[in-house]
Amino acid sequence: MREPSGKKRGGQKGHPGETLRQVKTPDVVVDHYPAICAGCGAALTAAMATSHAARQVFDLPEPRSPMVTEHRAHVCSCAQCGTPSSAAFPEGVAAPVQYGPRIGAMVVYLLHGHFLPEDRLAEVMRDLFGVRLVPATIARMSRCCADRFASFIDAVRKEVCRAKVKHLDETGFRLGRQDPMAAHRLDYPSDLLSSLRPTRQPVGQRHWHRGA
Numbered sequence: 001m002r003e004p005s006g007k008k009r010g011g012q013k014g015h016p017g018e019t020l021r022q023v024k025t026p027d028v029v030v031d032h033y034p035a036i037c038a039g040c041g042a043a044l045t046a047a048m049a050t051s052h053a054a055r056q057v058f059d060l061p062e063p064r065s066p067m068v069t070e071h072r073a074h075v076c077s078c079a080q081c082g083t084p085s086s087a088a089f090p091e092g093v094a095a096p097v098q099y100g101p102r103i104g105a106m107v108v109y110l111l112h113g114h115f116l117p118e119d120r121l122a123e124v125m126r127d128l129f130g131v132r133l134v135p136a137t138i139a140r141m142s143r144c145c146a147d148r149f150a151s152f153i154d155a156v157r158k159e160v161c162r163a164k165v166k167h168l169d170e171t172g173f174r175l176g177r178q179d180p181m182a183a184h185r186l187d188y189p190s191d192l193l194s195s196l197r198p199t200r201q202p203v204g205q206r207h208w209h210r211g212a
Helices: 101-113 118-129 135-148 150-162 203-210
Strands: 075-077 084-086 167-173 181-188 191-197
Touching (some): 101 135, 118 135
Antiparallel strands (some): 167 181, 181 191
């Protein structure tokens, strides 16, 4: 149970806070006009408006089905020699059907940024975005992202390993009937590294200091 901090409730002094403020250019404007005069009851029209008061409501857009973009690589025949030439598909468009980079980015963000289990993440993507994913696809998106960031992770690891002072935390867990695993978290003032290792023995920690 947490001990009392002695501080007052609510935001503390110096805390920046987040205040909702009106914007100059709202996405949607809905005009409301009085139907009759409040004095004599005569009919009123929009052309009689002289001023207005504004209130803004911040909300999420309505959920919509995924946007499907079809890329067509055309074949053109040369008018001079008749040789057919095919256009190239854009980089990253490598299959007849595939998920786009925004879906992959959202999956990786929810999986590793908010630690959603794969089954629950699949439910969130289906309910909010109408995208039906299976755990195997989510795992593949995660691996693809890790491969793209391999050089960056290696650079951060070397930077952390060179630090004279760093904090290492280790938590053990099991995945089904598999052998015990260890989750390592290494903190440095400007960097954070996480790793999964098949053991909690000290040898599982030495990889941080080797820069491997």
